Amino acid sequence: MDPQIIIARRVAKELRSGNLVNLGIGIPTLVANYVPSDLKVFFQSENGLIGTGPIPEQGMAHPTLTDAGGRPISALPGASTFDSAMSFGLIRGGHVDVTVLGGLQVDAHGHLANWMIPGKMVPGMGGAMDLVTGAKRVIVAMQHAAKGKSKIVVKCSLPLTSARPVNLVVTDMAVIGFPDGKATLLETAPGMSIGEVMALTEAELAIPDNVPEMKL
Amino acid sequence: MKAVSVEEAVAMIPAGASVMVGGFMGVGTPERLLDEVVRQRKTGLTLISNDAATPGKGVGKLFDQALVSKLTATHIGLNPKAQQQMLANQIAVDLVPQGTFVERIRAGGCGLGGVLTPTGVGTLVAEGKRQIEVDGKPFLLETALRAQFALVHAFLADYLGNLAYALTSRNFNPVMAMAADTVIVTAEHIVPVGVIAPDHVVTPAPLVDYLITNG
Numbered sequence: 001m002d003p004q005i006i007i008a009r010r011v012a013k014e015l016r017s018g019n020l021v022n023l024g025i026g027i028p029t030l031v032a033n034y035v036p037s038d039l040k041v042f043f044q045s046e047n048g049l050i051g052t053g054p055i056p057e058q059g060m061a062h063p064t065l066t067d068a069g070g071r072p073i074s075a076l077p078g079a080s081t082f083d084s085a086m087s088f089g090l091i092r093g094g095h096v097d098v099t100v101l102g103g104l105q106v107d108a109h110g111h112l113a114n115w116m117i118p119g120k121m122v123p124g125m126g127g128a129m130d131l132v133t134g135a136k137r138v139i140v141a142m143q144h145a146a147k148g149k150s151k152i153v154v155k156c157s158l159p160l161t162s163a164r165p166v167n168l169v170v171t172d173m174a175v176i177g178f179p180d181g182k183a184t185l186l187e188t189a190p191g192m193s194i195g196e197v198m199a200l201t202e203a204e205l206a207i208p209d210n211v212p213e214m215k216l
Numbered sequence: 217m218k219a220v221s222v223e224e225a226v227a228m229i230p231a232g233a234s235v236m237v238g239g240f241m242g243v244g245t246p247e248r249l250l251d252e253v254v255r256q257r258k259t260g261l262t263l264i265s266n267d268a269a270t271p272g273k274g275v276g277k278l279f280d281q282a283l284v285s286k287l288t289a290t291h292i293g294l295n296p297k298a299q300q301q302m303l304a305n306q307i308a309v310d311l312v313p314q315g316t317f318v319e320r321i322r323a324g325g326c327g328l329g330g331v332l333t334p335t336g337v338g339t340l341v342a343e344g345k346r347q348i349e350v351d352g353k354p355f356l357l358e359t360a361l362r363a364q365f366a367l368v369h370a371f372l373a374d375y376l377g378n379l380a381y382a383l384t385s386r387n388f389n390p391v392m393a394m395a396a397d398t399v400i401v402t403a404e405h406i407v408p409v410g411v412i413a414p415d416h417v418v419t420p421a422p423l424v425d426y427l428i429t430n431g
Binding site for chain 2: 045046047048049062063064065066068069070075081082083084085087088091092121122123124125126127128129130133134159160161162163
């Protein structure tokens, strides 16, 4: 299975009926494709919409209905729109149940870096800092390693997105949580051994007695 | 409110002015006003805008012509020209978390000195800012943001200047319409008074100084 699809399918299992959910750009956006149709999840787009729907059919896009990347989307029945102050009031005010974000690094204590690489890439933080600070639950959806180098590190060398640790990291190799503030291996991806995950993880992982395989 | 042509409106903006521009990645941006800013070559602008859009679209047009000298924004990653101008020190860029950005503008429009936000505590964003504890929790003091001009795009404007917006093109427009000395508006449709029901007016007419006429 494609690594991005493993991640998206596993993250989708974290969502519950009635949740207000914000998905970041990249792998997190794919999560919406794997939410069962009987699950009533509200997706927020931080440019001012709750109730985002799929990409419209050819010729049905409208220039005033887009996602946070400026791409055409649709709105589901029951959708609502609002200005940016309201949108970030929802985010910072603790009304968003789950945010799923991409990551550059997550450290052994769950700190996330995902908004700049000094001297190389300085796009700006957009809404990421508010989402990590304010959402009830923060899930990072990212590849476990980039060019063979672990993205789960001892300490982030890149600037942090927030001082608040994330709740869960889902990669193509593992699910990692932070009970008691310490990176802990909760699940392994199908066909992946605990040893293989540890070998490609820079941070020390606590290994509980029972580490099940991800159910997708 | 006074109805004026786009040429007259932009002629009021001096070079070097501070300008807030509504829109999110070029969605809900007053394109006609920006085209005229480019045509009249207003240089040295201090731009306050969520993002730098993309080349050729929205505020991206201002970077195409190198009209911006200072930018306050939340994200410029999708405009390579803005990135290049920042890395070459041609523009001074202040990157602000998006929730902080909109609250600073809201504060500027509502007569507040600033806001206390938890966003950015313990990160680069906190550098040089006052940290204030409230009930044992740390917050950053983020100061109010205002501009000389706000360039706003609405879906509907009536003859008095009441405004309503469409879907995700609302974004920063109503907040910016509160936070500038002079508010200039373009609208998709200009309609008789009463077409926008009182409950559906988002920006009340007295906030609008100039409405750009059609044609």
